[in-house]
Amino acid sequence: MKTLIIGYGNDSRNDDGAGWFVVNELSKLNLPGVTLETAHQLEVDFAETVGDYDQVIFVDAAIPESVEPWWSEEVKPGFRSHAVAHFMTPGDVLGLCQTLYGKQPRGRMFSIRGHDFNFGMELSPETRQAALEVVQEIAALEPAYA
Amino acid sequence: MTSNTILINPVTRIEGHAKITIHLDARGEVDDARFHVVEFRGFEKFCEGRHFTEMPNITPRTCGICPVSHLLASAKACDAIVGREIPRTAKMLRELTHMGQIIQSHALSFFHLSAPDMLLGWDSDPLKRNIMGLVEQQPAIAVKGVRLRKYGQEMIKTVAGRKIHPDFPVPGGVNKALTIEQRDTMLAGMGEAFEHAKFALDLLKGYHAANLAEVEDFGCFDSNYMGLVQPDGALELYDGNIRFCNAKGEIIHDQIPPSKYLDYVGEAVEPWSYMKFPFIARLGYPHGMYRVGPLARLNVCSHISTPLANAELKVWREKRRVQSSSFYYHWARLIEVLYALERAKQLLEDPQITSTDILVPNEPVNPEGVGVVEAPRGTLIHHYWVNKDGRMEKVNLIVSTGHNNLAMNKGVQHVARKYVKAKKLKEGMLNRVEAVIRCYDPCLSCATHAVGKMPIVVELMDADGTVVDTLRK
Numbered sequence A: 001m002k003t004l005i006i007g008y009g010n011d012s013r014n015d016d017g018a019g020w021f022v023v024n025e026l027s028k029l030n031l032p033g034v035t036l037e038t039a040h041q042l043e044v045d046f047a048e049t050v051g052d053y054d055q056v057i058f059v060d061a062a063i064p065e066s067v068e069p070w071w072s073e074e075v076k077p078g079f080r081s082h083a084v085a086h087f088m089t090p091g092d093v094l095g096l097c098q099t100l101y102g103k104q105p106r107g108r109m110f111s112i113r114g115h116d117f118n119f120g121m122e123l124s125p126e127t128r129q130a131a132l133e134v135v136q137e138i139a140a141l142e143p144a145y146a
Numbered sequence B: 001m002t003s004n005t006i007l008i009n010p011v012t013r014i015e016g017h018a019k020i021t022i023h024l025d026a027r028g029e030v031d032d033a034r035f036h037v038v039e040f041r042g043f044e045k046f047c048e049g050r051h052f053t054e055m056p057n058i059t060p061r062t063c064g065i066c067p068v069s070h071l072l073a074s075a076k077a078c079d080a081i082v083g084r085e086i087p088r089t090a091k092m093l094r095e096l097t098h099m100g101q102i103i104q105s106h107a108l109s110f111f112h113l114s115a116p117d118m119l120l121g122w123d124s125d126p127l128k129r130n131i132m133g134l135v136e137q138q139p140a141i142a143v144k145g146v147r148l149r150k151y152g153q154e155m156i157k158t159v160a161g162r163k164i165h166p167d168f169p170v171p172g173g174v175n176k177a178l179t180i181e182q183r184d185t186m187l188a189g190m191g192e193a194f195e196h197a198k199f200a201l202d203l204l205k206g207y208h209a210a211n212l213a214e215v216e217d218f219g220c221f222d223s224n225y226m227g228l229v230q231p232d233g234a235l236e237l238y239d240g241n242i243r244f245c246n247a248k249g250e251i252i253h254d255q256i257p258p259s260k261y262l263d264y265v266g267e268a269v270e271p272w273s274y275m276k277f278p279f280i281a282r283l284g285y286p287h288g289m290y291r292v293g294p295l296a297r298l299n300v301c302s303h304i305s306t307p308l309a310n311a312e313l314k315v316w317r318e319k320r321r322v323q324s325s326s327f328y329y330h331w332a333r334l335i336e337v338l339y340a341l342e343r344a345k346q347l348l349e350d351p352q353i354t355s356t357d358i359l360v361p362n363e364p365v366n367p368e369g370v371g372v373v374e375a376p377r378g379t380l381i382h383h384y385w386v387n388k389d390g391r392m393e394k395v396n397l398i399v400s401t402g403h404n405n406l407a408m409n410k411g412v413q414h415v416a417r418k419y420v421k422a423k424k425l426k427e428g429m430l431n432r433v434e435a436v437i438r439c440y441d442p443c444l445s446c447a448t449h450a451v452g453k454m455p456i457v458v459e460l461m462d463a464d465g466t467v468v469d470t471l472r473k
Helices: A014-027 A044-051 A088-099 A125-145 B052-062 B067-082 B088-120 B131-137 B139-160 B179-189 B190-210 B212-217 B257-261 B293-299 B308-317 B328-348 B404-421 B427-439
Strands: A002-009 A034-039 A055-062 A070-074 A106-113 B005-008 B019-024 B029-036 B224-229 B241-245 B253-258 B267-268 B277-280 B368-374 B378-386 B390-398 B457-461 B468-471
Touching: A002 A014, A002 A044, A014 A034, A014 A055, A014 A106, A014 A125, A034 A044, A044 A088, A044 B139, A055 A088, A055 A125, A055 B179, A070 A088, A088 A106, A088 B131, A106 A125, A125 B139, B019 B088, B029 B404, B052 B067, B052 B378, B052 B390, B067 B088, B067 B368, B088 B131, B088 B139, B088 B190, B088 B328, B088 B427, B131 B139, B139 B179, B139 B190, B139 B328, B179 B190, B179 B328, B190 B212, B190 B267, B190 B328, B224 B253, B224 B368, B224 B378, B224 B390, B241 B257, B253 B257, B253 B277, B257 B378, B277 B378, B277 B404, B293 B328, B404 B427
Parallel strands: A002 A034, A002 A055, A055 A106
Antiparallel strands: A070 A106, B005 B019, B019 B029, B224 B241, B241 B253, B267 B277, B368 B378, B378 B390, B457 B468
8 A cells, every 4th residue: 555645835834834744744753655745735747646656645734714623534536627727626636647547546635724824934833733633643544554 | 897898807827817908999899908917026125134145045935836937046146146156067957957947837838728728729618628628638638748847847856855945056056966866867757758848849830830820910019029048149048148139030139248137128117017017228118018938039049059949949930030929939938848858968968967066155245146047938037236244235026927018918909909899709709818918928926026116096997088987006
């Protein structure tokens, strides 16, 4: 079982870097069969990359109005076009992979509520706590998939 | 929409947000058309007071699309403040990063933004005339686009450390050497990248031949052109001096050192846009309108220094020395991809590319510095003034889309007059107006940073030109 974990967001905007934080923490655990990536946004290149994996885990920050500190959900492939061409959703990436390469890795999205999106590279205490919980959750998930 | 104005807002498939207004006369014919930019950034202002060594980290944040271009222009401006020549290997590594940027940006522009218009048809369903429609109908072509762009992106990541906002070029050089393994990996993938680039060129030339009348007239108008060239007049994207030529290809100014650009370029403002309107100072405003970017670069250069791209340049020029149709931007872009691949190969095969002599000390010795590169969309100028401690006192940025501002308005007017008839309004017509803007592949996020001199006036005008309402800021 090969797993790709993509933490994405703008790491120069405090809590928007939650995905980067999670990936950085996971890198300390040396999880077997896991490849870690960070990105500012999901781009079309990922459509090919994800095809090399059995499952893909996306980690991103969520808006402050979110109800839960963090949550996860399955990502269904479903590519659609956007007005701005350099932005894709996890569903877009999996959908494009399926259409272009005929591969269907499983997808799961972890969303972490952000509180502070001002300039800076530190997570707020609330988001940091939630991100650490996501790290534990993902680390616990891995053996189950192996 | 009023009875006198057709509004297209937002313009789709460009980077950033803008609107176009088309003004009709009493008979319902197009009287005028304008390309409005309403974003505001303010980078030039908030950089004041920062230490000059921070600028290569700050200014690329202007843009997540081509941050490498800002990074390199900024680093070059800082080199000028340092006042020392950077090591040859550092220069080669910077240029290699730039070639990756050219490849990925041009590949995205062609395959994902413009190809849907060409391959699916101007008048096809707008809900399908996009990358999604292309993926569904022409998946093999979409895969080539993904692969070519990925090659450029991986080149940036390999050389500079990350795809977006790398911190690799620093004043005085670069902070990371290239390993032999990294070099060999990039060379190994080059053959496939060449194949995709040639495929795209053939595809575009086929479309061109099949739609000759329309593409030759598409956003076609006379203008001047500006771009960097090598000492012998060859195309240059990373370094070199500035050349201006007119609509006939006659040279207006040549071999202008980048540090002297202010002697040749004036900047005007208009109340209906946040974008500046640069012009050739000697010709005045607005007659000094010029275009930059792929079309302009191939119009100003005497030749291309690499064999495959130079052969394609000769084909590009078969009908005439200078191309005026905005559609030729697409073709020029793909020739530049070929050049970028050839140039990257030259750099990677240079024995010094893996040298570790990559940095010189970076204390400020000069009060100002100018850095210029040819970004994917055109000439990018960073100009910094510093105090004796190296703190920024003033910043001037002229970005590619800003240079093209006058020309884009001209192009919109040309297409609107030809294709928009108020009483026979079809989506395909409106898309052509948008498409002429897309020829320039504008990046509006970069182009809107002037501060303190942009009064915004909104005017509602009737067919007689009478202002019936005004909003002022």
